[in-house]
Amino acid sequence: MNSKKNYILHLADNGLILAQRLGEWCGHGPVLEQDIALTNIALDVLGQARYFYQYAAEVDGKGKDEDYYAYFRDEREFKNFLLLEQPNGDWANTIMRQFFYDNFMQLVYTKLMSSNDEQIAAIASKAIKEVNYHLKFSSEWVIRMGDGTEESHQRVQEAANNLWEYTGEFFVPAPYETEMVSQGIATDSASLKNDWQNRVNEIFAEATLQVPQANWFQSGGKIGIHTEYLGIILTDLQYLQRAYPGNTW
Amino acid sequence: MTTIDLEDQFMKRVAADEKIEPKDWMPEKYRKTLIRQIAQHAHSEVVGMLPEANYISRAPSLRRKAALLAKIQDEGGHGLYLYCAAETLGVERDTLIEELHSGKAKYSSIFNYPTLSWADMGAIGWLVDGAAILNQVPLCKCSYGPYARAMVRVCKEESFHQRQGYEILLTLCNGSAEQKQMAQDSLNRWWWPSLMMFGPSDVDSTNSEYSMKTKIKRFSNDELRQKFVDATKPQADILGIKIPDSDLKYNEQTSHWEFGEINWDEFHNVVKGNGVCNKIRLKERQQAWDNGKWVRDAATAYAEKREQRKNESKQVA
Helix, strand or coil: CHHHHHHHHHHHHHHHHHHHHHHCCCCCCCCHHHHHHHHHHHHHHHHHHHHHHHHHHHHHCCCCCHHHHHHCCCHHHCCCCHHHHCCCCCHHHHHHHHHHHHHHHHHHHHHHCCCCCHHHHHHHHHHHHHHHHHHHHHHHHHHHHHCCCHHHHHHHHHHHHHHHHHCHHHHCCCHHHHHHHHCCCCCCHHHHHHHHHHHHHHHHHHCCCCCCCCCCCCCCHHHCCCCCHHHHHHHHHHHHHHHCCCCCC | CCHHHHHHHHHHHHHCCCCECCCCCCCHHHHHHHHHHHHHHHHHHHHCHHHHHCCCCCCCCHHHHHHHHHHHHHHHHHHHHHHHHHHCCCCCHHHHHHHHHHCCCCCCHHHHCCCCCCHHHHHHHHHHHHHHHHHHHHHHHCCEHHHHHHHHHHHHHHHHHHHHHHHHHHHHHCCCHHHHHHHHHHHHHHHHHHHHCCCCCHHHCCCHHHHHHCCCCCCCHHHHHHHHHHHHHHHHHHHCCCCCCCCCEEECCCCEEECCCCCHHHHHHHHHHHCCCHHHHHHHHHHHHHHCHHHHHHHHHHHHHHHHHHHHHHHHC
16 A cells, blocks of 8 residues: 555655746746746646645545645655756756656656556546646747757757756656556556657757757655755745644645 | 817717727827726736745645635736737837836835735735725726726636635634734735725825726725725624724714725835835846746747748748
């Protein structure tokens, strides 16, 4: 049961931490339409996180609610990808982070739609519609920036180069994930690598960008060993619940 | 027809409650008044995103976080329709934004006050959006068609925001002593600035007369302010928190709540730029706009390239 809970929390934490980062853009976008679009994505991934937290609570069976898992776990218990806790940086960096993630999650949710676990399959079926749109949005922006001006090309290339080292973690299964794969609940993430890489190649070619060649990748997020950014994110996120515990908000 | 005839005809249409549409003739003063008001309204929506955005990361539950994000997003949407409504009067959105940044255009002064606790998310919804609704509901019948129609949608969403804000405070007031204190402190700080949102007293309001005459505006500042106090007092009683005005008392004869003197000196100072957040808000908007320039340029450059390629392939074919 623990592995299942951990796997669901991994999916939930991804959504929450990304929403937390995207929320920082709210009111600060490059133009109003894009500000609104990014908030939409934040709302979608937060919504996905909530479904997963609610399901994790059920699997955990301790009578906790979604907020318990978001607000009362410590840094080492969070299982999100390192990629998602990285700072927003500029628009190019935010979009590239989004593109790498959307590209991966579209593959994951497509597989999870036929998970042996009905609840995970149901959440995936809802999420896939959102992720299809997110991927379209982020791919279009990668192309627009890559094939836009000299400055945008340079910025988006730099973003790709900087974030590349956080993408390897997608394809290295955590122990709880391997166990879930064996039960037909999770998908084998290593098997998604080719499709993911092909799509990167395709979009980067259209964007006139170079696919980064580095082959050393960071890992640890999935098993709770994070970069220094996560602690700060959680300090902010959890502040009110921790300062005034036991209240209803 | 001479301009005088046109103006006469225009005033007759307004008097008959006909809508003025973008292509209709209108007096220059009417156009300018509308641009000023709609732009100010659009800027208020966009600057107003900032004080609430301050609490997105710290929202105390996932449900509250989602609701707050959605609410701020709605405000961005309102800004968008309002800029579009202003554009129907022959002014570019970018020009209006530059006027905001240069300080030439104003936005609602309420957003120059800081958000200092979670309860402020409740108070902004309840009081600030509540005051905005009273200002805006009559605008749904404003003489200028595009503005009136934009306001219909804005008002629906604002009234949802107001209920959401009130519900935040209700939850706090039914909670622990610390939570209730948070709500009281928030009311103490937001009450008077909310009353100021209706603008200067009728005797001192410089723009009101023309706006009333041309039915851009249908109620005076003081009338709306009184409505607000009358509506809000019983709501504060339900929350069990106290409006910070020792002069507040019910007048049986008029059936109105009479309230104390507004600090107009503070009002004028905040309008002038001396509020605690005036500089921060404008700087943040300016920075977002400046940082976004290369992004907007990239989008334009890419669109042009694509158009060019399409034309080239047409020629080849």
